Amino acid sequence: MRSIFSSLVPSFIKRRYAAKFVVSILFVLIAIGLVGGVGYVDVNETLEQDVEDGLHSMSVMQADSLDEWTNKMSSQAHLLSERHEIQQGDTSQIEARFAYERPARLDDAASLYVVEIDSGEVVASSTEGDRNPEGTHIDDIDDPWADESVFREAHGDNVWISPRTYQSSGNPDRAVVAFVTQAGQDRVVVLEGAIDVRIGQLHQGGESQFTEIIDTNGEYVLRAEDDELDATEGGAIDDDRQLEAIQRAADDREVQFTRHEGMIRAYTPVGAGDRTSDWIAVTNVPADDAFEVRNTVGLSVLSIIATGLITLAIMGVVLGRQTVTPIRRLQAKTQAMEDGDLDVDLETTQTDEIGRLYEAFDSMRLSLQKQIEAARSAREEADAERQRVQQINQELERAADDYSTVMRRAADGNLTARMDPSTENEAMTEIADEFNDMLAQIEQTVEQLKTFATAVATASEEVTASSEEVRSASEQVAESVQEISDGAERQHVSLRSVDSEMSNLSTTTQQIAASSNQVADIAERTAETGRDGQEAAQEAIDSMRATETEARSALNEMHALEEEVAQIDELVEQIQEIAGQTNMLALNANIEASRASSNDDGGFGVVAQEVKELSTDAKQAADEIEQRLESIREQTGDSAAEVEATSQRLQNASNRVQEAVEALEVIAQYAAETNSGIQEISAATEQQAASTQEVVAMVDQAASVSEETTAEAENVAAAAEEQTTSLTEVSRSASDLTEQATHLSEVLDRFDTDVDIDGGMETRGFDFVNFDSTLETGDDHAKDVHPE
Structure with a gap:
């Protein structure tokens, strides 16, 4: 409401107290006249x-x-x-x-x-x-x-x-x-x-x-x-x-x-x-x-109104002379003070509010004189301080330019760049030292990751090769077992034929002898095939054990990689913290620059802004590293899960092959017994007629053994097939691990480092394992990464 009323008042009235006073008096006169007129009309x-x-x-x-x-x-x-x-x-x-x-x-x-x-x-x-x-x-x-x-x-x-x-x-x-x-x-x-x-x-x-x-x-x-x-x-x-x-x-x-x-x-x-x-x-x-x-009454009312208006007008003139005129004189003197003349005379004989206003302006004039003197002294001190701040700004600009160059090189991947801490500003020196330490730690970590990724890739390739060899051996075992199964099947058919022939005793002894010799040969081949299958199964068991050992070694190396990635996460957090401190330092420098001098060209502020932008770039680089490490961590976790699953499948396959070996041993024993029996049949052909019932019983026994041999051979063949499938999955998982390690090496190759970690380097309390020596010696267990 007040703003609306103020907008309706003309500006020339707002600027002049005399105009306001006259308008106020006129307003009162008009109000009295209107009230009197209304009263006069009402009386009439x-x-x-x-x-x-x-x-x-x-x-x-x-x-x-x-x-x-x-x-x-x-x-x-x-x-x-x-x-x-x-x-x-x-x-x-x-x-x-x-x-x-x-x-x-x-x-x-x-x-x-x-x-x-x-x-x-x-x-x-x-x-x-x-x-x-x-x-x-x-x-x-x-x-x-x-x-x-x-x-x-x-x-x-x-x-x-x-x-x-x-x-x-x-x-x-x-x-x-x-x-x-x-x-x-x-x-x-x-x-x-x-x-x-x-x-x-x-x-x-x-x-x-x-x-x-x-x-x-x-x-x-x-x-x-x-x-x-x-x-x-x-x-x-x-x-x-x-x-x-x-x-x-x-x-x-x-x-x-x-x-x-x-x-x-x-x-x-x-x-x-x-x-x-x-x-x-x-x-x-x-x-x-x-x-x-x-x-008569109207005339009396008009007389009263006229008397009031005239009295109010006279009072307005008197009050105007007592207020407006002194205020105008005071305005002229304050205008002179505004123009710089602080020696004006502000004395007055009035003792009312206007007189006290004169006294207040006189006190203000004396205070202004003192403040101007103090301002001159402060200005001289400010000039000296401005020169000192200018020198500091120049030093900070130089240091900031150098630091900016180093930060850009580091952001481009050159981790060998270092800041020069030799500056007179303690804050900038502290930034340089912390940044250099940060880059050294990042450089060592990146180089260690490169070496570790290479070792993981090599170990994964060797695991893949070993898995291929085991898979080939498993295929051979499966083929041998299949031949054993086929031989056992033929032996079973033959024994059934012998049984049929033995039922007919009218066959000549020559036919019996020939059949006995043939059975002896088959039994001999069965025994040899059983021994070959036993040896192949044993070789498959040894290969699976070596593959399991290599898979465990790869799993341990993946866990070590996860721990190193966690260490890199800590370094990235330190980078982010340093970037935040750098940003806060830039903000403080900007505030100090605004306090130091309002006439400065903004050099300190530009330096602070540059430091702030560089810290933002460092933070963005750290965020990118963290994102890539998160991807590596996820891929490593997946690979570790696959290797563990493969190791479990290898253990199952090994158990089944062991069962096949035991079955083959039983088959070899049965085949040896069959061979001995047939040799006895061949040597005692002349006694065949007398021992017909015994031969028939032995043939029945041989047929039963042959049937069992056939069943066992089929089981061994199925186990060998499952082992082959498991080894294929192990080979595929090792190949995926190789690709992930290669991708990690490619990501890390964009960083330039000059750290030599050959021969195993100790960094942040952890030892790296030489996987080549581990794989070459064929140890059952790889060396674990252990804290000091």
């Missing part, structure tokens, strides 16, 4: 309403009084017409009644007449002297009641009332209204009421106030001229506003008001209900008299 309206209400009450009261008077006159005329003397008496009797009635009841009656209806002659009259129309015909009388038509309207109980006032011929000094009613059958009574007397008796609000009577057509019934009421026989109102008010009063039977030609008029219809008439009572009040109180 209230007083006008009071005048109107009073005039309304008075006009209603006067109309009611006129209505009451006309009713009274009509009743008196009617009562008078009912008197016996009036209806049938002679002139003397009638006059006697008039004389009796006028003082008692007819005090408002100006004249009384009794007229014969048929003859039209005046029978009696209350007037005296020459104006007494007794015996006069109505045609000779100019009054409005002297007309036969009036008599016809006044028959019965009706009372005819003259539509307007007139001057009676019998009493010309009065303005009268005629009331005519029938008296008996032949006469009428005419009562002329002195309406001017009645109106004169009405209460008036002032001497200049008077009442007139008009009809609904705007024609005067009783008119006032020159402050006198005169009967009228003509004349009408020609003002449209008055005619409109008269018509509304007649139609609505309510009081209407007009203001015209300095007069206020109230138009009130006379009569109500059954006694309505065409008369309108007009109460006339001069506007000056009616609003005299209003004008």
Whole structure:
């Protein structure tokens, strides 16, 4: 709200206190004037309403009084017409009644007449002297009641009332209204009421106030001229506003008001209900008299408002001279102080707030003089300090440029780059030392990773080669076992044939001998094949054991690689920490540069920004190394899992081959026994006939043994096939490990190092294993990586 009000105030008023003061005074004056004007208007309206209400009450009261008077006159005329003397008496009797009635009841009656209806002659009259129309015909009388038509309207109980006032011929000094009613059958009574007397008796609000009577057509019934009421026989109102008010009063039977030609008029219809008439009572009040109180009160209110405004204006002028003028002088002196003149005179005789303001500015002037002197001294010290900071900035810029070059070389992969710590700034020296140590550790770690990756690749290739040899031996074993199985199958068939032939003893001894020799040869080959299979199975067992040993060695080397990768993770975290410290140092250097001098060209800030960017590059390089190491760690973990699974499969295959060897030993024993038996059969052919039953039993036994040999040979063949499959998987896993080690070597080759770790190098508490010597000696277990 305040901002909106401030935006509406013109700028020239905001900038000048005098303008604000004048505007404030004018605002107060206008507010007082508006309040006074509203109060004046309200008082005028209230007083006008009071005048109107009073005039309304008075006009209603006067109309009611006129209505009451006309009713009274009509009743008196009617009562008078009912008197016996009036209806049938002679002139003397009638006059006697008039004389009796006028003082008692007819005090408002100006004249009384009794007229014969048929003859039209005046029978009696209350007037005296020459104006007494007794015996006069109505045609000779100019009054409005002297007309036969009036008599016809006044028959019965009706009372005819003259539509307007007139001057009676019998009493010309009065303005009268005629009331005519029938008296008996032949006469009428005419009562002329002195309406001017009645109106004169009405209460008036002032001497200049008077009442007139008009009809609904705007024609005067009783008119006032020159402050006198005169009967009228003509004349009408020609003002449209008055005619409109008269018509509304007649139609609505309510009081209407007009203001015209300095007069206020109230138009009130006379009569109500059954006694309505065409008369309108007009109460006339001069506007000056009616609003005299209003004008007096309004003048008093205007006087009070004018007095307040004038007093406020005078106070504004006085206060302005006491405030605006001293403030203007103070503004001129402060302007001189602003221009550099601190010797201005700020003394004043005022002891109010403005005087204290002068004293405050004088104190400020003295304080400024002291502060300027202190600022000059501080400026000289700042110049000296700026020169010193400039030298420091130059030294830092030089060191930062050198460090920037070294960091760029390191970021490009040259890990042999080193920072020169010989600088006068301790923080920069500390950064150089820590950065050099960090690069040395990274360089050693990368070189160790290269050597280790090469060793892993070599060991993996040798594992692959050994796995191929074992796989070839396993295939040979499988072929030999298959031949044994085929021979055993043939032996089984042959023995079944022998059994069949032995059932038929009619065969010649030569055939028996030949069959025995053939069986002996087959048994001999079976024994030899069993021995060959036994030797091949033993060789397969030895090869699998060597492969298992190599796989365990590779697994141990993979675990060692995982530990080295963990050490690299620690180095990467140190790189990130140093990068964060470098960034914080750059931020501190930037803050110190802004504090040292605001006039510096920004050299220190540029150096700090460069150091910050280099630390960001180092952090990004460390993040990249960490991502690649994470990939190597995942691949190594996968390879270790595969080698462990392969080692387990080799162990299973070795167990099965061992079972095959044992089966082959049993087969060899059976084959030897078969050979001995057949030799005995061949030597004792001549005894064949006598030993037929024994031969048949032995042949049955040989057939059973041959059947068992066939089953065992099939089992050995299946085990050899499974061993071959396991060795294929071992060879594939070793190949994958070789590819991963080669990829690691390629990633590490982008870093240039000059560290020699030949012969085994000890780094960060770990020894690397020479896998070549391990693989060449064929040890069962590889050397484990162990902490010092």
